[in-house]
Amino acid sequence: MSPKATRPPIEIAGNKVAPGRKARFELPIARLMSGTPVALPVVVLHGRLDGPTVWLSGAVHGDELCGVEIIRQVLEALEPSTMAGTVIAVPVVNVHGFNSGQRYLPDRRDLNRSFPGSARGSLASRIAHLLMTEVVGRCSVGIDLHTGSDHRTNLPQIRADLDDTETLRLTEAFGAPVSIHSRTRDGSLREAATEAGATVLLYEGGEALRFDPAAIATGRDGTLRVLAEIGIIPAGLAHPAATRYSRTSRWLRTSSSGILHLNVELGDEVEAGATIASIFDPFGKRLGRITARSNGLVIGHTQHPLVNRGDAVAHLAEI
Numbered sequence: 001m002s003p004k005a006t007r008p009p010i011e012i013a014g015n016k017v018a019p020g021r022k023a024r025f026e027l028p029i030a031r032l033m034s035g036t037p038v039a040l041p042v043v044v045l046h047g048r049l050d051g052p053t054v055w056l057s058g059a060v061h062g063d064e065l066c067g068v069e070i071i072r073q074v075l076e077a078l079e080p081s082t083m084a085g086t087v088i089a090v091p092v093v094n095v096h097g098f099n100s101g102q103r104y105l106p107d108r109r110d111l112n113r114s115f116p117g118s119a120r121g122s123l124a125s126r127i128a129h130l131l132m133t134e135v136v137g138r139c140s141v142g143i144d145l146h147t148g149s150d151h152r153t154n155l156p157q158i159r160a161d162l163d164d165t166e167t168l169r170l171t172e173a174f175g176a177p178v179s180i181h182s183r184t185r186d187g188s189l190r191e192a193a194t195e196a197g198a199t200v201l202l203y204e205g206g207e208a209l210r211f212d213p214a215a216i217a218t219g220r221d222g223t224l225r226v227l228a229e230i231g232i233i234p235a236g237l238a239h240p241a242a243t244r245y246s247r248t249s250r251w252l253r254t255s256s257s258g259i260l261h262l263n264v265e266l267g268d269e270v271e272a273g274a275t276i277a278s279i280f281d282p283f284g285k286r287l288g289r290i291t292a293r294s295n296g297l298v299i300g301h302t303q304h305p306l307v308n309r310g311d312a313v314a315h316l317a318e319i
Contacts (some may be wrong), residue, residue, distance in 0.1 A: 051085025062097015067145025115192035
């Protein structure tokens with residue numbers, strides 16, 4: 001059956017968007033102590049033809065900036081007059097953290113452990129509830145965009161339930177260098193959205209407080225391929241090499257405090273026993289080495305050269 005040529009407008013918190021149009025508006029969150037209002041920025045592209053509704057979210061952690069740029073570039077490539085379905089984009093979810101360059105909210109709560117939220121709970125809970133009610137609850141598919149944290153950088157990757165047929169299909173369409181089978185975490189947006197019936201991909205790439213051009217390009221192109229896969233836009237982007245799959249990954253940690261010298265980069269394949277990094281003291285004496293316990297692909301590592309005993313140094317995925 002061919003899609004209808006006309007469809008009703010979409011309405012979000014009193015904001016109506018006609019088919020074939022794009023709209024920008026803000027959903028009020030709260031006021032700062034100074035009285036300045038804080039609001040959730042939303043961009044809606046309501047296609048002219050019937051189709052699925054998808055959300056894109058960035059900066060759930062306020063210092064994760066790559067997702068903000070990925071969403072900007074994706075929206076720049078879309079034209080609602082030729083789309084089937086609807087894209088609802090929230091480029092900055094944690095507005096408080098974004099404005100202060102912080103990962104968390106002012107009370108140190110992690111927004112991504114506060115879903116599905118409550119209209120009368122903490123600030124984090126209220127933001128989570130607002131996003132779930134006005135955005136996520138309308139969507140059948142979502143892509144949540146993240147970066148590494150705490151001076152860590154990540155190889156572009158999808159984390160998702162690879163045992164779910166529909167999730168696997170969209171993961172393959174996204175085409176990240178590696179896709180990792182990952183259970184949902186309590187209180188996360190992915191968990192709450194999945195329980196609400198949506199198919200969710202979590203994208204990781206790059207590091208906090210930085211633009212990573214390669215991670216941004218991978219996230220943009222992968223998102224556009226997913227939109228094409230579910231029929232919102234025509235297929236157009238060439239597919240990269242097939243994604244590689246992992247069901248097991250682990251962080252390697254240092255047993256000594258000191259100055260770190262990494263021997264690997266993102267995307268490197270290492271064999272069991274290979275030296276991943278060495279630790280030195282300020283006088284140049286080597287205090288120890290970190291070796292791989294199994295073959296693996298480097299999907300993340302610290303960017304900080306100073307480490308304490310027990311710090312995570314490199315993240316290896318078994319392919």
